[in-house]
Amino acid sequence: MKPIFLITFISLVVFACNSRQSQANQSTGNHSIDTLKKKIVQREVLSSVNYNQVFENKTVDGTLIKLLEIGNLNVPTGKIVACDPLVTVNYTPFNKTVKPGIYPVKIYIAETKESGERYAIAKLEFSSKKADKWVLALQDGEDTAELKNPDDYFGFPVDAGLGGFFDYKAGLEYGKFTDQFQKEHPNGNIYEDYLASEFKKNAKKPNEEGDWINLKIPNSDLNITMFHSGYGDGSYPAYWGMTKNNEIVSLIIDFFVLPLNKK
Numbered sequence: 001m002k003p004i005f006l007i008t009f010i011s012l013v014v015f016a017c018n019s020r021q022s023q024a025n026q027s028t029g030n031h032s033i034d035t036l037k038k039k040i041v042q043r044e045v046l047s048s049v050n051y052n053q054v055f056e057n058k059t060v061d062g063t064l065i066k067l068l069e070i071g072n073l074n075v076p077t078g079k080i081v082a083c084d085p086l087v088t089v090n091y092t093p094f095n096k097t098v099k100p101g102i103y104p105v106k107i108y109i110a111e112t113k114e115s116g117e118r119y120a121i122a123k124l125e126f127s128s129k130k131a132d133k134w135v136l137a138l139q140d141g142e143d144t145a146e147l148k149n150p151d152d153y154f155g156f157p158v159d160a161g162l163g164g165f166f167d168y169k170a171g172l173e174y175g176k177f178t179d180q181f182q183k184e185h186p187n188g189n190i191y192e193d194y195l196a197s198e199f200k201k202n203a204k205k206p207n208e209e210g211d212w213i214n215l216k217i218p219n220s221d222l223n224i225t226m227f228h229s230g231y232g233d234g235s236y237p238a239y240w241g242m243t244k245n246n247e248i249v250s251l252i253i254d255f256f257v258l259p260l261n262k263k
Contacts, residue, residue, distance in 0.1 A: 001129075004241045005107040006108075010057050022253070026029045032088055032103060037064075037258050040042075040141065040142075040143045040145075042095075042142065042144050043110075044065065044135055045135065045138075045144055045147075045153070046133055046134065046135060046136070047134035047135075047136065047146060047237075047239050047254075048150055048151065048262040049131075049254070049260045049261070049262055050132065050134070050260075050261075051121065051131070051134055051239070051241070051252055051254070051260070052130060052131065053260060053261060054108050054120070054121050054159050054258065054260070055094075055108070055123070058061045058249075059068050059256070060259075060260065061111050061145055061260075061261075063111060063112060063113075063247060063258060064110070064111040065108055065109065065111075065114055065120070066099055066108070066109040066111065066138050067106060067107075067109075067116070068106070068108075068212075069104060069105070069106060069107075069109040069140035070104050070105050070106070070107060070202075070214050070225060070227065071105060071223075072102045072103060072104050072105070072214075073102070073105050073124060073165055073166065073167070073214075073220050073223060073225060074102055074104050074120050074167065074221065074223055075098065075100055075101055075102070075103055075167045076100050076167055076169055076170075076222070077168050077169050078094035078097040078098045078100045078167075079094070079095075079102060079167065079168035079169075080094055080097075080100060080124065080165060080166075080167065080168070080251055080255055081092055081093050081094075081165070081166050081167070081168055081171050081198055082094070082156055082157065082163065082164070082165055082238045082251070083135070083163070083164060084132065084157065084158040084160050084161075084162050084163060084164070084229070085158060085162060085164045085166070085174070085224060085226050086160035086162055086191060086195075086226070087157075087159045087160045089166060089175070089233055091166075091171030091172065091175065091195040093138055093139075094138060094139060094238070094240075094251075094256060095138055095139060095140045096137065096138075096240060097124070098126050098248055099250075100247050101126075102207075103125055103126055104124075104125050104197045105123070105124055105165060105214070106121050106122075106125060107119050107121070107123075107124070107212065107227055108120050108121040108122075108123065110257045110258050112257065117233070117258070118228075118231060118255070118257045119212075119227055119228045119229065119230055120209065120254075120255055120258045121232060121252055121253065121254060121255065121257075121258075122163060122165065122198075122227055122252065122253040122255070123250055123251070123252045123253075124165045124250060124251045124252075125249070126228045126248055126249055126250055126251075127247070127248075127249040127250070128249075129240045129243060129247065129249045130243075130249070131241030131242055131243065131250060132243050132244045133241075133244075134239040134240070134241055134242075135239060135240045135242055136153055136154065136237060136239055137237070137238040137239060137240055137251065138154060138241075139154075140262050144176065153237040154237065155234075155235035155236045155237040156235065156236060156238070157234075157235055158202035158229045158232070158233050158234055158235070158236060159233050160191075160230045160233075161228060161229055161230075161233060162226050162227065162228060163174050163176070163226075163227060163229045163236060163253050163255070164225050164226040164227065164241050165225050165251070165253075166222075166223070166225060167222065168225040170220075170222035170223060171224070172223050173220045173222050173254070174217050174222075174224050177217055177218055177219075177220075179236040181194065183195075187216055189228065192220060195213065195215075196209065198210075198215055199211070199212070199213050201213075205219055211227060212224070212225070212227040212228065213226050213227075216246045220245055222252060231254025231256075231257065232255070233253070236253055236254060236255055236256065237254055238251060238252065238254075239251070239252070239254065240252050245258060
């Protein structure tokens with residue numbers, strides 16, 4: 001499942017990492033100046049799905065679930081970004097923050113009958129506590145009044161077949177790294193010339209390309225994760241897993257692979 005990445009495309013991409021797309025109106029998620037000027041009061045948007053059904057069971061609706069742990073993420077600022085790292089040029093974090101620390105990243109893989117293994121849910125885990133509710137992760141400026149239907153959401157765009165978690169500071173460092181790479185390799189392709197070999201290190205078999213990396217950013221103590229996004233390109237939401245007392249215990253991305261039961 002090789003990410004689709006063209007250097008000519010990346011030069012044209014101008015949208016922000018979590019420039020969120022509303023499923024209600026097929027919007028790109030970009031807000032006009034007038035929208036940003038008005039006072040936006042964000043309400044808590046709850047998922048109709050309880051994701052604990054994935055984390056607590058070996059099968060979901062007859063589909064086998066496998067757990068893949070891809071290592072820890074260094075979170076020095078507590079500001080988290082979720083996006084497609086290969087095509088994003090402006091990293092904007094969610095407006096909730098967590099305690100700085102080092103946290104595990106887990107991928108829940110669905111063994112589908114039609115398409116084999118697919119990355120269904122990605123989870124950044126801040127605590128072993130169980131979440132009681134799942135709250136849509138938002139950026140400043142996103143107007144929840146636009147979400148008219150229960151299944152509407154703001155989701156980050158994927159165009160290279162990847163999603164990823166990282167700290168806001170790590171995103172800035174990764175951006176500096178990619179800029180320097182382009183200067184040193186004006187005719188190069190950062191995926192083909194650098195990242196592909198990193199993905200291959202995590203392949204199950206020698207002839208496979210690999211579906212994830214936990215990349216240490218060169219000349220930094222920070223890292224960035226990348227992993228395959230379910231069935232590929234699209235728009236995917238992130239949700240905070242929270243207790244009844246509003247303690248944040250996790251952040252998940254739903255790649256819409258599993259037919260999850262609603263509450």
